[in-house]
Amino acid sequence: MLQTTPDIDARIVRYGALRPCKTAFIDAHTPGSDQKENFTIIGGGVSESPDQHVHIADTPGFNIGAAGQPPKCRNSLHSHRTAEVFFVLKGRWRFFWGRWGTAGSVILEEGDIFNIPTGIFRGFENVGTDYGMIMAILGGDDAGGGVIWAPQVIEDAQAHGLILGENGRLYDSKRGEALPDDVAPMPLLSEAELANFPEPRAADVIPGYVARYQDLMALAADGPAAVIGPNGCLRDRPGFEVEFLTRGSLPDTRAVAEKHVVLMPMRGHWHLSLDGADRHLNPGDTCLIKPGEGYALTPSMTGEASLYRITETDDPAGPTVV
Structure with a gap:
């Protein structure tokens, strides 16, 4: 097939x-x-x-x-x-x-x-x-x-x-x-x-x-840092979650997107493998991944690398109260 x-x-x-x-x-x-x-x-x-x-x-x-x-x-x-x-x-x-x-x-x-x-x-x-x-x-x-x-x-x-x-x-x-x-x-x-x-x-x-960039770099040294979400450093549930990833955040295995995911590199160059397709993502690029798709991310060059990952949630997109 x-x-x-x-x-x-x-x-x-x-x-x-x-x-x-x-x-x-x-x-x-x-x-x-x-x-x-x-x-x-x-x-x-x-x-x-x-x-x-x-x-x-x-x-x-x-x-x-x-x-x-x-x-x-x-x-x-x-x-x-x-x-x-x-x-x-x-x-x-x-x-x-x-x-x-x-x-x-x-x-x-x-x-x-x-x-x-x-x-x-x-x-x-x-x-x-x-x-x-x-x-x-x-x-x-x-x-x-x-x-x-x-x-x-x-x-x-x-x-x-x-x-x-x-x-x-x-x-x-x-x-x-x-x-x-x-x-x-x-x-x-x-x-x-x-x-x-x-x-x-x-x-x-x-x-x-x-949330400050250097603080997030430290928080994401050993795994993705939760930025926005119920467990995030900015606790909110606005209909999506935001994570911050660095070179040290990445697991060795592929992830399968359960809901829509958007990748937004901040610094560095990233290699994306998406169900058999390979591409490079650069700072300022935006990539949409659909539910059920498997993907893996790795920095493609040495040096500082950081990326924001946004994931759809079932939370209503309602107001935030100060």
């Missing part, structure tokens, strides 16, 4: 092949945010633009995306109903939160990971000296039904030609577009609604929601 191998190349998105969208969100024309690029890697993500390219349409219980920004470029204040997890692939980033972005902030370096609590306004900016990239994991197949913007973001966008419809779609007057007669503009949140968005201090967020 002829043995077939999985169509692995269709499930590997190479970092160098990522296709950006510069009109993904409402702040695409707002000065200070107009140079950012959005990438939708697995699943539909939360883009508000029909221009957004989706690399892999499958939704394995969560979405994978990325944001790329030059220095001093920022992503405007918004909120999500489900998990939003970032790890820094390249550069130095500041994450900030609160109604006006002044409740708290944290600086993340390469490899650090942040499980941002749901239900708070958050934004981020590249505070490094070069183009930076952060990789994102969004909870749920539909990523929580979209983005909730702080009122001032919607008002600033309108002043620069972008209107968000109540249907969740952007209309760009610079392209000659106008809000259709049967579509109302997205209403601004009322003061009563805004009062439901917490304003946690940094001291209440950082210890339970941020």
Whole structure:
């Protein structure tokens, strides 16, 4: 009987092949945010633009995306109903939160990971000296039904030609577009609604929601380090689990994926053997493994090697409470 191998190349998105969208969100024309690029890697993500390219349409219980920004470029204040997890692939980033972005902030370096609590306004900016990239994991197949913007973001966008419809779609007057007669503009949140968005201090967020790369390297020296999950250093159950692997974490035997698994190398070059197919994964690549497939990972070169592994779980992709 002829043995077939999985169509692995269709499930590997190479970092160098990522296709950006510069009109993904409402702040695409707002000065200070107009140079950012959005990438939708697995699943539909939360883009508000029909221009957004989706690399892999499958939704394995969560979405994978990325944001790329030059220095001093920022992503405007918004909120999500489900998990939003970032790890820094390249550069130095500041994450900030609160109604006006002044409740708290944290600086993340390469490899650090942040499980941002749901239900708070958050934004981020590249505070490094070069183009930076952060990789994102969004909870749920539909990523929580979209983005909730702080009122001032919607008002600033309108002043620069972008209107968000109540249907969740952007209309760009610079392209000659106008809000259709049967579509109302997205209403601004009322003061009563805004009062439901917490304003946690940094001291209440950082210890339970941020993990540092060097700490994870130490934790994963003898086996995979649980990062997000019931036993993780960031204890949460957002519909997926996150593990951190290094050269010393890997078992000698092959693993069989019981649920969808996504591999996201952080540093080093990795050899992947997947049911008879062999490929190399590099930093910034993303690989989707389906349930029932057997795979093995080994670093393919000497030197530092690290990788984030995301696994689908049966936990609901609900909110996190600070």
